[in-house]
Amino acid sequence: MFDPKAIEDIATKLSGALPPGLSQFKDEMEKSFRAILQSALDKLDLVTREEFEVQKGVLAKTRSKLEALEKQVAELEKRLPVSTDQET
Known part of the structure; x- marks a missing residue:
């Protein structure tokens, strides 16, 4: 929801x-x-700055976890025995 105070200010400026x-x-x-x-503004489906910042934090945390998991998978793949047999 858009800040009602901001709408009030814009309406006042327009009428002025x-x-x-x-x-x-x-x-x-x-x-x-x-x-x-x-x-x-209601039709635009906007989010508040607070909601945006929360989602930004969630995304950063998720990205960090993903990078850690990718690193862990790479380490595990290095430990796998190398197979000379190729499956067809």
């Missing part, structure tokens, strides 16, 4: 950018901007 002749519609426009932004 309205020409002076439209200032009478400022509150109504700000509510409309907020609703449109929220709807558009």
Whole structure:
């Protein structure tokens, strides 16, 4: 979910950018901007920075484990007897 405070700030900036002749519609426009932004951002299926950082940590840990397992497999393969017979 997108930060509601950020949506509020963007809506306020957009309504503040309205020409002076439209200032009478400022509150109504700000509510409309907020609703449109929220709807558009909800459709994007975004993750929060916190969720992203958690997944980044999980990925780093998984990558580290994978590298350790690859190293372990390579060591075990070195210990296997070399076969001169080829199977067909």
